[in-house]
Amino acid sequence: MAAVAEVTRWRLLLMGWGDLGVYGEPSRETPNLDRMAAEGMLFPNFYTANPLCSPSRAALLTGRLPIRNGFYTTSGHARNAYTPQEIVGGIPDSEHLLPELLKEAGYVSKIVVGCCCSELWGVPVLCGVPEVSSVPISRHLGHRPQFHPLKHGFDEWFGSPNCHFGPYDNRARPNIPVYRDWEMVGRYYEEFPINLKTGEANLTQIYLQVMGAWAGQPWGAGRSACGWRRTVCSPPQEALDFIRRQQAARRPFFLYWAVDATHAPVYASKPFLGTSQRGRYGDAVREMDDSVGKILRLLQDLRITEDTFVFFTSDNGAALISAPKQGTNGPFLCGKQTTFEGGMREPAIAWWPGHILAGQVSHQLGSIMDLFTTSLALAGLEPPSDRTIDGVSLLPAMLQGQLTDRPIFYYRGNTLMAVTLGQYKAHFWTWTNSWEEFRQGIDFCPGQNVSGVTTHTQEEHTKLPLIFHLGRDPGERFPLSFASTEYVDALGRITPVVLQHQEALVPGQPQLNVCDKAVMNWAPPGCEKSGKCLTPPESVPEKCSWPH
Numbered sequence: 001m002a003a004v005a006e007v008t009r010w011r012l013l014l015m016g017w018g019d020l021g022v023y024g025e026p027s028r029e030t031p032n033l034d035r036m037a038a039e040g041m042l043f044p045n046f047y048t049a050n051p052l053c054s055p056s057r058a059a060l061l062t063g064r065l066p067i068r069n070g071f072y073t074t075s076g077h078a079r080n081a082y083t084p085q086e087i088v089g090g091i092p093d094s095e096h097l098l099p100e101l102l103k104e105a106g107y108v109s110k111i112v113v114g115c116c117c118s119e120l121w122g123v124p125v126l127c128g129v130p131e132v133s134s135v136p137i138s139r140h141l142g143h144r145p146q147f148h149p150l151k152h153g154f155d156e157w158f159g160s161p162n163c164h165f166g167p168y169d170n171r172a173r174p175n176i177p178v179y180r181d182w183e184m185v186g187r188y189y190e191e192f193p194i195n196l197k198t199g200e201a202n203l204t205q206i207y208l209q210v211m212g213a214w215a216g217q218p219w220g221a222g223r224s225a226c227g228w229r230r231t232v233c234s235p236p237q238e239a240l241d242f243i244r245r246q247q248a249a250r251r252p253f254f255l256y257w258a259v260d261a262t263h264a265p266v267y268a269s270k271p272f273l274g275t276s277q278r279g280r281y282g283d284a285v286r287e288m289d290d291s292v293g294k295i296l297r298l299l300q301d302l303r304i305t306e307d308t309f310v311f312f313t314s315d316n317g318a319a320l321i322s323a324p325k326q327g328t329n330g331p332f333l334c335g336k337q338t339t340f341e342g343g344m345r346e347p348a349i350a351w352w353p354g355h356i357l358a359g360q361v362s363h364q365l366g367s368i369m370d371l372f373t374t375s376l377a378l379a380g381l382e383p384p385s386d387r388t389i390d391g392v393s394l395l396p397a398m399l400q401g402q403l404t405d406r407p408i409f410y411y412r413g414n415t416l417m418a419v420t421l422g423q424y425k426a427h428f429w430t431w432t433n434s435w436e437e438f439r440q441g442i443d444f445c446p447g448q449n450v451s452g453v454t455t456h457t458q459e460e461h462t463k464l465p466l467i468f469h470l471g472r473d474p475g476e477r478f479p480l481s482f483a484s485t486e487y488v489d490a491l492g493r494i495t496p497v498v499l500q501h502q503e504a505l506v507p508g509q510p511q512l513n514v515c516d517k518a519v520m521n522w523a524p525p526g527c528e529k530s531g532k533c534l535t536p537p538e539s540v541p542e543k544c545s546w547p548h
């Protein structure tokens with residue numbers, strides 16, 4: 001029997017550092033993740049690649065900073081951007097995605113994703129050139145087969161190309177489709193209901209296991225033998241079943257499980273609704289925690305825990321704009337959208353029984369991009385050598401307790417806002433959002449005002465950065481005195497690292513500058529089979545609006 005080296009891994013969206021019991025959340029409602037940490041390794045100093053979801057996910061799958069892989073905008077100074085359904089850009093074909101590379105080692109890959117994954121819809125580097133103005137050549141505009149995740153290395157896909165925002169009227173904006181592999185099988189708020197009033201939705205269960213949740217759905221086997229689409233006759237394929245099938249076939253696998261229940265509008269299924277001390281967001285966290293427990297238990301039942309590496313993290317900090325309803329970033333400053341710690345420092349747990357010793361804490365500065373390099377290392381592959389890869393392998397940290405010295409870069413658009421090296425974080429620019437937005441009630445740092453730090457004007461500090469010692473001052477409240485030797489020493493170490501980074505940097509073609517309503521999900525592949533096609537409007541490519 002051949003030994004299989006499997007890699008499974010998950011992420012979830014929009015969780016804060018402080019949302020897990022093991023990170024001090026007082027309700028203690030994440031027993032499965034807490035146990036995963038107790039049996040594995042906790043990374044308290046782990047970062048995502050951007051304070052927003054789409055660029056972070058593109059960075060995870062390419063091992064490269066958004067500034068390199070193109071997942072950024074240059075449409076204003078220091079602007080965050082993501083992939084709403086009208087975005088024209090995507091992951092350039094020139095990028096190598098993790099599942100493509102893992103194929104060389106025989107891996108089968110699946111993406112189960114609820115939100116913000118449209119980076120997979122790679123529009124070739126022509127982004128912004130109104131190639132789309134020839135609408136309507138194809139009713140599948142924006143969803144042409146060459147941009148499909150299954151063309152980017154994944155073997156299976158279940159989920160949506162964008163977030164579950166809505167409901168929309170299907171006239172000004174279409175509801176977001178849900179895909180199974182090559183074709184859509186329905187749309188959010190239609191075949192995949194989310195009750196915004198009660199918060200009830202079965203999506204997390206559907207992403208985990210179709211079996212129970214399938215029944216009773218209009219598109220499921222519960223209604224008729226085959227539902228309204230033939231494809232639903234095929235066996236259930238989501239996370240648990242995918243693992244079972246790969247194990248039965250003795251194939252190494254990569255599962256990227258990214259649920260979105262904690263993203264607004266937050267939802268949970270009935271058994272979890274109203275069960276948390278923390279309200280609906282807590283219900284969603286509990287359901288996600290329970291799902292993680294089910295996945296770990298399945299690995300145990302199949303006796304493949306020693307062959308399976310599991311990692312849990314998030315792609316941006318809690319969205320404090322909805323505070324106190326949308327999670328907590330523990331002791332850290334501000335949240336999603338900002339380059340303070342609350343925007344980019346994430347919960348992170350590695351689990352690999354028999355290899356990673358139980359109950360460890362690693363102070364390795366880690367990055368979501370490390371999962372790219374670490375996964376390749378686990379598969380016995382080298383990262384591509386023809387380009388800069390920002391991820392490092394975490395295996396020395398996880399298996400030998402070693403620490404690798406490396407910087408963490410914090411970008412907004414193409415502006416380097418800050419860098420962390422060792423315990424020191426230097427801010428070259430500070431900004432939360434504009435006074436104009438702030439006065440309208442848009443607040444990324446509610447209840448927090450650190451004078452001169454959480455600024456509402458873009459403040460440049462490139463000559464004399466604000467430096468914090470994150471060990472003593474994780475909340476970034478007390479900048480080191482410019483006159484102190486500690487400041488001078490820290491700056492002396494940081495400066496050459498930043499100069500080297502900037503001199504070697506080759507920015508990718510920015511993908512998030514152009515929006516066009518014609519590329520929205522009007523007529524995804526498969527829509528005609530279910531009568532779900534909508535007519536796209538005329539193509540009008542325009543500059544996307546990125547206010548912060």
Ligand SMILES: *[C@@H]1O[C@H](CO)[C@@H](O)[C@H](O)[C@H]1NC(C)=O
Nearest residue numbers: 193194195200201202215216
């Ligand atoms: C969730 O699934 C249950 C059982 O199949 C069903 O009764 C319920 O209506 C579903 N809820 C939603 C919001 O889809």
Ligand SMILES: *[C@@H]1O[C@H](CO)[C@@H](O)[C@H](O)[C@H]1NC(C)=O
Nearest residue numbers: 438448449450451452454456
């Ligand atoms: C934060 O505090 C500073 C100094 O007290 C003040 O000037 C500034 O207006 C405050 N900002 C906000 C958003 O309240």
